[in-house]
Amino acid sequence: MVGRCFVCKLYLLVLAIVVLSSLYSSWQLQKLPPAFLNKPLTPKAKTHLLIISTWRSGSSFLGQLFNHSPDVFYLLEPTRAVWFSMAEKSPYFLHTPVRELVRSIFRCDMQAFLPYMPKGKFISELFGWHESRALCSPKTCSSMPPSDIIDRPECNRTCRQVPFEKMEEACKAHSHVVVKEVRFLDLEALYPLLRDPHLNLKIIHLVRDPRAIVSSRESFLELEVDDAIISNAQKATPNISVVMQEICGAQQRMYQTALRDPPPLLKDRYIMVRYEDLVKDPLGHLRTWYKYIGLSMPSKLQSWIYNITHGSGPKDKGFMPFTGDSLKIAQHWRDRLEFKKVQRLQDVCKQEMAMFGYRLVENEAEQKDMSLGLVLPMKPKSRL
C-alpha cells in the first residue's frame, strides 16, 4: 500500500524530517554552554575584580590589599607570559589573547595557561605565583604553616612542587577572583568581559603621576621586553619618550572612555583612583572598595594594612617592598629625577597630567620646593 500511496510516502518523509530535526536540535542544545539555556546564574556566583594600571604605579601594593582577604584568589600579571611569547607583536594585537586568558582565570579555567607554560607541571612555573596568598596557603601547599599573613620567601622555597591542577581547586574555593594587570591599553578591550553572563566584573583603574613612574622605572631594570612591545605600537625603537607617550595616552584614553561616553555596561563597574590619593588614606579607600565588591574586612587585615603603609609592625615575611611611609614614597621623584627629564616627560604627557590633576613644574626650584603641592584636587567623578 505504501508503494502505491504518494501522499502516504510524503507523510512519512515529513514525519521523518520532523523527528530527526527535533532530535538534532535537542542534541545541539546539550552542547551549548548553560548560559544559552537561560539558566539563571547560581546565587553563589563569584565576583571578579580587575585592577588595571601600568608598570611602577603601585599596583602590586594595591593588589596586596585584596590578596590578603581570606575570600580572595589573587593573581598578579598573569598575562606576562602571553606578551613574552609574542614579543614581536603590538600591545593592541595582544589585547585579545590577554583578555581571553584573564576571562579563563576569572572562570577558574586554568587550562588556558598551558600554551604559555614550559612544562605545565607546577604552579611555580607561573610568574609571580608566590605573591598569591591562596597559592601559598596550607590548603594548596601543605608544607606552608597556617598563618593569616603569608611568608612569601618561605612559600617560594617550600611550594615549588605543587601540581598545577591545584590552582583550579584554589580558585574555585574562593568567592572572589582578583587579577592585577598592566597590559590593557584600552577600556574597550574589556567590554567582552563586562558582557559575559558568567562574570560579575568590577574594575579599579589605578593611575600615578608619570614623573613618579619614570623615576621608579630608573631603578627597576626588568622592563626591556615590555617596553619593546609597547614601542611596537609606534613601530619605534624603544626609548622612554615613546614608552611614556603610549602609557600616558592609554591612561588618559581609558578614563576618558569611562567618563565621557560610558556604555551602560560600565555603570557601577569602574572606579578610577590616583596612587597619591590612595596612599593618603589606604584604609578609607579599601573600606569603600571592599563594599564595592562585597567583601568583609577582618580587623587583623586592617591592622596589617595600617602597619605596611606606615612602616610599623614586624618587618618579616618579605612583604616589605611597601614599607616605609607611603606618602613620602609618592614624592621621591622630586629629589631624584633630573629636571631635564621632567621637562621632556611633561611635554610627552601633558594632556594626561592635566586630566588627572598633576601640576607641571616650570623649573627646578618648583620641582624641589616641597611646600608646592603638585597633586591638585580632582572632582569626585571617578565613580560612575
Ligand SMILES: *[C@@H]1O[C@H](CO)[C@@H](O)[C@H](O)[C@H]1NC(C)=O
Ligand atoms: C624564588 O626562588 C627561586 C629559586 O630558588 C629564586 O631564583 C628566586 O629568586 C626566588 N624569588 C623570590 C622573589 O624570592
Ligand SMILES: *[C@@H]1O[C@H](CO)[C@@H](O)[C@H](O)[C@H]1NC(C)=O
Ligand atoms: C625616541 O624615539 C623617537 C621615535 O623613534 C624619536 O623621535 C625621539 O627623538 C627619541 N627620543 C629620545 C629621547 O631618544
Ligand SMILES: *[C@@H]1O[C@H](CO)[C@@H](O)[C@H](O)[C@H]1NC(C)=O
Ligand atoms: C601591627 O603592628 C603592631 C605594632 O608593632 C603589632 O602589635 C601588630 O600585631 C601588627 N599587626 C599585624 C596584623 O601584623
